[in-house]
Amino acid sequence: MTDIGERLSETELCPTDLLAMQEAAFARDIARMHARAAEFVAVSCPACGDRAGTPAFEKFGFSYLRCGTCRTLYMSPRPSEAVLADYYRNSENYAVWAKHVFPASEAARREKIHRPWLGRIVGYCDRFGVPRGTLVEIGPGFGTFAAVATESGAFRRVVAIEPTPELAEACRQRGVEVVEARVEDVSTEALPEADVVVAFEVIEHLFEPRRFIRGIGPRLRKGGLLVLSCPNGEGFDIATLGAESLAVDAEHVNLFNPSALARLLADEGYEVVESTTPGRLDAEFVREAALAGRVRLDPFLERVLITEWERLGWPFQQFLAAHGLSSHMWTVARRL
Numbered sequence: 456m457t458d459i460g461e462r463l464s465e466t467e468l469c470p471t472d473l474l475a476m477q478e479a480a481f482a483r484d485i486a487r488m489h490a491r492a493a494e495f496v497a498v499s500c501p502a503c504g505d506r507a508g509t510p511a512f513e514k515f516g517f518s519y520l521r522c523g524t525c526r527t528l529y530m531s532p533r534p535s536e537a538v539l540a541d542y543y544r545n546s547e548n549y550a551v552w553a554k555h556v557f558p559a560s561e562a563a564r565r566e567k568i569h570r571p572w573l574g575r576i577v578g579y580c581d582r583f584g585v586p587r588g589t590l591v592e593i594g595p596g597f598g599t600f601a602a603v604a605t606e607s608g609a610f611r612r613v614v615a616i617e618p619t620p621e622l623a624e625a626c627r628q629r630g631v632e633v634v635e636a637r638v639e640d641v642s643t644e645a646l647p648e649a650d651v652v653v654a655f656e657v658i659e660h661l662f663e664p665r666r667f668i669r670g671i672g673p674r675l676r677k678g679g680l681l682v683l684s685c686p687n688g689e690g691f692d693i694a695t696l697g698a699e700s701l702a703v704d705a706e707h708v709n710l711f712n713p714s715a716l717a718r719l720l721a722d723e724g725y726e727v728v729e730s731t732t733p734g735r736l737d738a739e740f741v742r743e744a745a746l747a748g749r750v751r752l753d754p755f756l757e758r759v760l761i762t763e764w765e766r767l768g769w770p771f772q773q774f775l776a777a778h779g780l781s782s783h784m785w786t787v788a789r790r791l
């Protein structure tokens with residue numbers, strides 16, 4: 456892995472340097488992906504399989520289609536699994552993040568993000584009558600959430616499934632039990648059936664999300680809960696900004712929406728018991744894009760997001776979140 460952060464120590468780095476460094480690293484990541492364009496694969500809709508997607512927008516030279524049946528936005532042609540695996544293994548942007556951004560923000564993220572997530576999951580268990588036996592997290596990253604869950608004692612056992620050696624090690628260092636494998640390859644001896652499986656911000660990155668959902672099946676007991684979070688392609692931020700949305704990037708090859716994901720889950724033997732869009736940043740992101748001149752707002756939105764922002768911004772965001780219109784969604788499904 457090329458560590459471009461090596462030359463600068465943490466203390467020398469100001470946020471502007473860091474941003475520039477990340478942008479340069481990201482540009483090189485993208486260029487590396489484009490260099491293998493011959494290995495890109497045209498795909499049908501990752502949620503419903505419909506083949507007749509129509510062009511939605513382009514970004515970083517990648518094409519996104521919108522499914523005419525379920526309205527999922529998806530990159531097609533998209534990098535093959537081998538190209539994606541190579542991208543994540545060699546990503547310079549992730550290296551910068553891991554070295555400079557993550558360590559500085561982990562403590563705050565624990566309290567502001569991961570502890571509330573755990574509270575939400577405990578709430579689901581209580582509400583849907585699921586015992587707090589084994590909680591499995593797929594794609595734990597550095598293991599912050601899994602560590603919070605482990606330390607809390609809210610579940611009898613917490614296990615992270617992580618195939619990447621460095622990330623698996625990061626989880627272990629935080630006291631998290633790890634199975635170092637892909638979910639499809641985990642044996643029943645290594646991990647008995649879970650009561651709850653969670654995957655935060657994972658499915659939007661996958662070449663074939665359906666196969667991932669299918670792979671989880673045997674790991675989750677019947678009646679158990681699968682909790683997924685991901686961007687909502689029909690939310691205000693993405694719907695308004697299109698390619699200008701930060702959620703539209705080279706890594707997010709699938710931008711589902713609540714009903715499309717529910718449909719995919721139903722096909723694979725799940726019943727969605729709750730679907731919410733708790734995102735809090737749509738209004739702010741669209742406002743920032745407008746202030747930076749990256750998007751033109753119609754007079755009504757101009758009033759809500761700019762002229763009367765202090766009065767209307769937060770209530771507008773609350774309205775979006777409460778009505779399935781924010782660009783970040785959580786889906787809770789019960790395995791049938």
Ligand SMILES: [Zn+2]
Nearest residue numbers: 500503522525
């Ligand atoms: Zn579709």
